[in-house]
Amino acid sequence: MEVIQVNNLVKYYKTKKKVVKAVDDISFSILKGERFGFLGPNGAGKTTTIRAILGLLRGVKGEITILGEKINPNKDTVYRNHIGYIPGELGLEPEFNAIQICKYLSELYDISFNLDEIKNIAERLKLDVNRQIQELSKGNKQKVGILTALMGDFDILILDEPTAGLDPLIQSEFFEIIKERQEKTRCTVFICSHLLSEVEKFCNRVAIIRNGKIVEISKISELKEKGLKSFQLEFTSNAGLMEFVQYLESQFPSASVKSQSVNRIEFLITPEKKRNLLHDISEMQWAGEYIKDFNINNSSLEDIFMKYYEIENPEEER
Numbered sequence: 001m002e003v004i005q006v007n008n009l010v011k012y013y014k015t016k017k018k019v020v021k022a023v024d025d026i027s028f029s030i031l032k033g034e035r036f037g038f039l040g041p042n043g044a045g046k047t048t049t050i051r052a053i054l055g056l057l058r059g060v061k062g063e064i065t066i067l068g069e070k071i072n073p074n075k076d077t078v079y080r081n082h083i084g085y086i087p088g089e090l091g092l093e094p095e096f097n098a099i100q101i102c103k104y105l106s107e108l109y110d111i112s113f114n115l116d117e118i119k120n121i122a123e124r125l126k127l128d129v130n131r132q133i134q135e136l137s138k139g140n141k142q143k144v145g146i147l148t149a150l151m152g153d154f155d156i157l158i159l160d161e162p163t164a165g166l167d168p169l170i171q172s173e174f175f176e177i178i179k180e181r182q183e184k185t186r187c188t189v190f191i192c193s194h195l196l197s198e199v200e201k202f203c204n205r206v207a208i209i210r211n212g213k214i215v216e217i218s219k220i221s222e223l224k225e226k227g228l229k230s231f232q233l234e235f236t237s238n239a240g241l242m243e244f245v246q247y248l249e250s251q252f253p254s255a256s257v258k259s260q261s262v263n264r265i266e267f268l269i270t271p272e273k274k275r276n277l278l279h280d281i282s283e284m285q286w287a288g289e290y291i292k293d294f295n296i297n298n299s300s301l302e303d304i305f306m307k308y309y310e311i312e313n314p315e316e317e318r
Helices: 045-052 078-083 096-106 115-124 139-152 168-184 196-202 220-226 238-251 271-283 303-307
Strands: 002-014 019-031 035-039 061-066 067-070 081-086 156-160 187-194 204-211 213-219 231-234 254-259 264-270 293-298
Touching: 002 045, 002 213, 019 045, 019 213, 019 220, 019 238, 019 293, 035 196, 045 061, 045 156, 045 187, 078 081, 096 115, 096 139, 115 139, 115 168, 139 156, 139 168, 156 168, 168 196, 187 204, 196 303, 204 220, 213 231, 220 303, 238 254, 238 264, 238 271, 264 271, 271 293
Parallel strands: 035 187, 035 204, 081 156, 156 187
Antiparallel strands: 002 019, 002 061, 061 067, 204 213, 231 264, 231 293, 254 264
């Protein structure tokens, strides 16, 4: 079952000088129980897409279906009671504490919540639920936002940069909490995050958005398989390495060097070039000696992401 369906979504912003295509005719769907990552740098259209789905923007064109029902985000509101949401920018009552915030939202949206479970999550996130919002740091305010998104057994979790301001240990704990919640409720997770290493481990599929258009939708495993290949080579001497570097620059100018030391090098290369390169590094000698060792892996999600965002035409950047 498709829990979220977006068809031909368009949102433009008009300025005095030009029309900005924030989201430019995008379509995608997310299945029940899926962990779906939505990736792109600031200004790519991620938050605009989320806010359009939640009915927080005017002048949006396209069709949106939530839990099998076609909805009008600017008129329908009941569907939002099925969604736990962490916005990119939190607006919290400064004189409330975390529990008071949850109680207020539960009454506002007529949602029941388990106080003991909320306190347990807060403890795991190392959040003092008795302190007022105005006394909290950015990271602790973000933890309150996490509590509000998890206070009900929602069918859908929409998480916009949910780990912003959290330290690495709490970031890791957050993803464990989401995994446990999903195992318990079979909820669907739609997440935007700059933590590509965590997205790589957590998500089933990702969409990559660039300049308001989706440029890729794929399972992470498939994306990595068809993406760049990472070569790590070890030579017996620095002279051998330097001879190879000259060869790489002349024969494979599109290769991207990630790191280089006295006798080791790591670089990325497109899959179609892999066979020729493998033949040469296996058969050729470098400064009179064969290569000492090598390893080949699929590139990381971060490497793939950066490849999509290489801007060949400066006019594309905005």
